[in-house]
Amino acid sequence: MDNERAIKKNLATIGEDYDTISDSLKKHLVSIQDIVNRKVEEQCVAIKTLQDSDLSVSSVCSELNISRNTAYRYNGLLRRYIESCSDQLADSNPLAIVERLKNENAEKQKQIYLMLDRDIDILSLKSTINQRDRLLQNNKQLLEQKNNRITELTKDCLQLRIALEQSNPKHPLIVFQQK
Secondary structure, three states, X not given: OXXXXXXXXXXXXXXXXXXXXXXXXXXXXXXXXHHHXXXXXXXXXXXXXXXXXXXXXXXXXXXHOOOHHHHHHHHHHHHHHHHHHHHHHHHHOHHHHHHHHHHXXXXXXXXXXXXXXXXXXXXXHHHHHHHHHHHHHHHHHHHHHHHHHHHHHHHHHHHHHHHHHXXXXXXXXXXXXXX
């Protein structure tokens, strides 16, 4: 019954309905599912074997039926040899390699996210700077316009004063400014 459920699930992922398939095809599907199940079991056994393949001084001494003291005697030659072999075995263990690559990938993803945050901050700062630059430019133009207006008004005042002096030199404003 588990085979049938697995077959239905797999057929659904490829857009097929188990109930519409002929009995002869169902027999082939059951045979294929048996092979798939066997391969999954082989993978599980292989993974278990790889997980249990670690070498240690204790495990080697136990398999050889020798004491650990023997491994530590003779300047630790046997211990160092076992540890060296253990390191080599660990370096070639596909599970250890996958785990190391996962850790490296996670670290690189973390760096990417940090760089994305940095880039977003930089873009935000650039946008703020551009807005401030536009605001400063607008304020500069306004200031220039006001300065021009002040210059015009100053000229007008000067012309009015000259005209006032020429028409009435004794006007109280003219006398007040001279004092």
